[in-house]
Structures are given as C-alpha cells and as structure tokens.
Amino acid sequence: MMAYIVMMAARLIELRRVLKPNGSLYLHCDPTASHYLKLVLDAVFGHSSYKNEIVWLRSKNPKGSQHASTRFGSATDAILFYGSGDAAFNPDLIRTKLTAEQVTEKYPSGDEIGPFADGPILRSESMGARPNLVYPYKGFTPGPAGWRMEKPLLEALDKKGNLAWTRTGAPRRKLRPEDDRGDPVGSFWGDIPPLNSQARERLGYPTQKPVALLDRIIQASSKPGDVILDPFCGCGTSLESAEKNGRRWIGIDVAHYAMTLIEGRLKAKYPSVDYSVYGRPTDLAGARELARRDKYQFQWWAAWRLGSQTYREDKKGADRGIDGNIYFHNGPYGVGRIIVSVKGGENVGVQMVRDLRGVIEREDAEMGIMVTLVDPTTPMTAEASSAGFLRKSAHGRLPRLQIVTVEDLLAGLLPKMPPLPQPARKQQSARKQKDGDQIE
Numbered sequence: 001m002m003a004y005i006v007m008m009a010a011r012l013i014e015l016r017r018v019l020k021p022n023g024s025l026y027l028h029c030d031p032t033a034s035h036y037l038k039l040v041l042d043a044v045f046g047h048s049s050y051k052n053e054i055v056w057l058r059s060k061n062p063k064g065s066q067h068a069s070t071r072f073g074s075a076t077d078a079i080l081f082y083g084s085g086d087a088a089f090n091p092d093l094i095r096t097k098l099t100a101e102q103v104t105e106k107y108p109s110g111d112e113i114g115p116f117a118d119g120p121i122l123r124s125e126s127m128g129a130r131p132n133l134v135y136p137y138k139g140f141t142p143g144p145a146g147w148r149m150e151k152p153l154l155e156a157l158d159k160k161g162n163l164a165w166t167r168t169g170a171p172r173r174k175l176r177p178e179d180d181r182g183d184p185v186g187s188f189w190g191d192i193p194p195l196n197s198q199a200r201e202r203l204g205y206p207t208q209k210p211v212a213l214l215d216r217i218i219q220a221s222s223k224p225g226d227v228i229l230d231p232f233c234g235c236g237t238s239l240e241s242a243e244k245n246g247r248r249w250i251g252i253d254v255a256h257y258a259m260t261l262i263e264g265r266l267k268a269k270y271p272s273v274d275y276s277v278y279g280r281p282t283d284l285a286g287a288r289e290l291a292r293r294d295k296y297q298f299q300w301w302a303a304w305r306l307g308s309q310t311y312r313e314d315k316k317g318a319d320r321g322i323d324g325n326i327y328f329h330n331g332p333y334g335v336g337r338i339i340v341s342v343k344g345g346e347n348v349g350v351q352m353v354r355d356l357r358g359v360i361e362r363e364d365a366e367m368g369i370m371v372t373l374v375d376p377t378t379p380m381t382a383e384a385s386s387a388g389f390l391r392k393s394a395h396g397r398l399p400r401l402q403i404v405t406v407e408d409l410l411a412g413l414l415p416k417m418p419p420l421p422q423p424a425r426k427q428q429s430a431r432k433q434k435d436g437d438q439i440e
C-alpha cells in the first residue's frame with residue numbers, strides 16, 4: 001500500500017502541474033486506498049480544492065466477495081473529485097432520468113395524454129401581491145397574488161392539455177413526466193450499473209469501467225473541445241467517452257495490450273478517429289529499449305507483432321514457455337495453434353529451441369515460433385529445421401518450428417504461417433477456460 005501511495009503521489013504532483021486552472025481531477029479507487037489517497041490529494045491540491053467523495057455503487061450483489069462471511073460485502077468504489085474554485089462545472093447536464101417506477105410514483109394520475117401529477121398554478125398569498133398577474137381566465141380570477149405566469153403562457157399551457165379544474169372550480173396545473181428534468185445528481189451514484197459479464201461494451205479488460213460513468217464525469221467538468229487526460233487509461237473507457245462527447249484526449253498506460261485494445265475499440269465505434277501512438281517500438285533500438293525496461297511488455301509486444309491473439313494477465317506468475325498463442329482454421333483438422341516464445345535477451349542458444357519443441361509436444365500444438373532480439377545461432381536454426389513440417393495441414397507445407405528476429409518482424413518479414421482468422425468472441429471464451437488465457 002505504501003509503495004502504491006508513493007507511486008501515486010509522484011504522479012499526482014505531475015498531474016497538478018499539467019492541470020489547467022479551471023480543470024478538475026477525478027481519482028477513481030477502491031475503499032482500501034481511498035482514505036490514504038484523499039490525504040495525498042489534500043496535500044497536493046490543497047484541502048480547499050476538495051469537492052466531493054463520490055461513491056459509485058459498483059456491485060449490487062457483493063455476496064461473491066471472498067470475505068463475505070467475516071464482513072459486509074464491498075459494494076462501492078470511491079471517486080475523489082478535486083478542482084479549484086474556477087473549475088468548470090455543468091450541474092444542469094447531469095440530472096438523473098426518472099426510472100419507470102419513479103414515474104409511476106411521482107405522476108400517479110392519468111388522462112388521455114398520459115400520466116400527470118397535480119401542481120400549483122396560483123401563487124400563494126405569502127408570495128405577496130402581483131397585480132400584473134391578476135387577470136380572469138375561463139371565468140376564474142385569482143386573488144391578489146395572481147397566477148404563476150402571464151396570460152400567453154397560461155393559454156399555451158391550457159392548449160397543451162396541462163390545465164385542470166378541480167370540482168370546486170379551482171385551477172390546477174398538470175405536471176408531465178416528459179417535462180421533468182430529473183433530479184440533480186448527488187455524491188452517491190447508484191444509477192450507473194457496472195459492466196456485467198454479458199455487457200456488449202465489455203472488452204475483457206479486468207478493470208473496465210462503464211462508459212456512462214465517464215460520460216457523467218466528462219460532461220460535468222468539461223465542455224466540447226476540452227482535453228481529457230487519463231494517465232492510467234486501461235482499455236480506454238475515458239477515451240471513448242471523450243471521443244463520444246467531442247473532447248480531445250490523451251491516454252497513458254504502461255500495458256501495450258491496453259493500447260491495442262483502445263485502438264480496436266475506437267476504430268470500431270469511430271472509424272475516422274484521429275490519434276497518434278507514442279512509445280510503441282518502431283525500430284530495433286526501440287524494441288531493445290522496451291526489452292531492457294520491461295521484459296514482459298516486450299514479450300507481449302513481440303508476440304502481438306507476430307499476430308498473437310492472446311493476453312495473459314498473470315504473466316509474471318506462470319510462464320510455461322508460452323508468450324503468446326496464434327489460432328488458425330486448419331480445415332478438416334479443426335482449430336490449429338501456434339505457440340509463440342519470445343526471447344528478449346542478448347544471449348540465445350540451442351537449448352531454447354529444444355525447450356520450445358518440448359512445449360509444442362506437451363501442448364499438442366501444431367507449430368511453434370520463436371522471436372529473438374538477436375540473430376539465432378547456426379545450431380538454433382538447425383534445431384528448428386530438424387523439427388520438420390506439420391503433419392496435418394490444410395495450408396500446404398508449413399514448418400513446425402521457426403525462428404524470426406525482431407528486426408525481421410519490424411521489416412514485415414513474417415515466418416511462414418497459415419491465414420489467420422478474425423478474432424471471434426465465442427471461440428475466445430471457450431479457449432479462455434481451457435488455457436487460463438485471456439484472449440484479446
């Protein structure tokens with residue numbers, strides 16, 4: 001926890017540096033860290049910049065929690081909201097729409113137009129005399145306080161069917177649900193459901209948030225054309241919301257997988273979206289730098305460049321010699337699998353190729369491809385060649401084991417591979433159970 005707080009403190013200081021004077025900061029976290037983060041935020045932004053601790057109802061049914069037998073299930077997240085006195089805020093944009101039950105409860109009467117509720121049309125005496133609002137209408141003249149509106153407005157209201165007369169002959173106003181602006185949003189957000197496993201917007205990213213949650217934040221605290229920065233953008237929910245709401249955006253994430261997901265989701269929804277990606281290797285020096293900085297990110301990036309369709313969350317835990325999987329249609333032989341092994345070190349040797357051969361046998365996969373940062377040695381190439389060709393192939397003669405360098409990959413020189421299918425959601429979840437892999 002302390003390491004996390006220190007990591008966040010350094011980043012929050014930088015975020016304050018780049019935040020415009022009329023900008024706002026929202027920090028979404030879970031309740032195990034929110035109290036510490038609030039102190040850090042107070043220290044960095046000043047206590048006077050604290051605006052709200054928003055509580056988001058993340059789960060309506062927290063009984064699946066592993067601690068449910070010893071404590072109450074954790075059902076909420078915290079969103080800490082900070083901004084200066086000048087921070088832009090549009091409360092009118094964020095009112096909650098009434099649910100069907102609320103409409104029935106709030107508008108209990110009905111006529112040929114639809115549901116309505118009775119409302120006042122006369123000013124009460126305590127509001128004082130208003131001679132200009134005292135005029136006869138349909139045989140009724142109010143007391144000195146008058147009508148609540150001038151005659152043309154009253155006539156328009158009547159024409160719409162929104163003026164009623166009680167049995168005693170007193171006028172009433174018919175209030176309609178379609179004119180209801182909804183309630184202003186408070187700091188408890190129980191009306192935005194989390195993404196369930198069936199949600200259409202779900203991408204398979206473990207911490208994905210619903211777009212509606214980000215819509216509310218972005219609409220409340222910015223206007224079209226403003227810049228949204230999400231420095232931990234994950235699969236890019238905030239970026240999609242920013243694009244949708246006509247804002248400019250910057251997303252940052254250490255996971256290359258996140259960037260790939262974001263590109264896919266934005267292009268699918270907004271085909272003409274315009275953006276640049278920084279930090280993804282485009283040459284050998286960049287690839288070397290990534291391998292030096294983060295071995296696992298390098299492995300994922302290299303496997304992805306090759307066409308790998310899988311992503312393992314628990315990468316650092318169980319490495320069974322598999323850095324990626326490429327699935328293909330192998331005609332009458334069903335779904336074929338290519339196992340990808342990435343070697344980011346400066347020293348490679350023949351034993352690595354033997355190991356990959358062993359993995360292919362163990363996994364009963366069709367092919368194996370090793371990606372190396374440095375050129376393979378002659379014994380490595382010989383070992384790969386000695387593995388022969390696929391026994392059952394619907395795509396002609398395909399080598400069982402191949403080695404490709406990162407330099408080749410960057411130059412577009414791919415090893416021999418069968419044509420790859422487009423990722424399909426159903427197949428993915430079936431395989432996820434089989435290998436414990438989370439497929440892109």
Ligand SMILES: C[S@@+](CC[C@H](N)C(=O)[O-])C[C@H]1O[C@@H](n2cnc3c(N)ncnc32)[C@H](O)[C@@H]1O
Pocket residue numbers: 205207208209210231232233234235236237238252253254255258
């Ligand atoms: C909770 S997730 C964000 C989820 C996001 N709101 C969404 O809807 O997908 C946090 C993200 O922070 C990223 N991350 C972790 N450490 C980081 C760092 N030091 N800099 C940038 N991103 C980081 C992780 O890769 C992860 O994608």
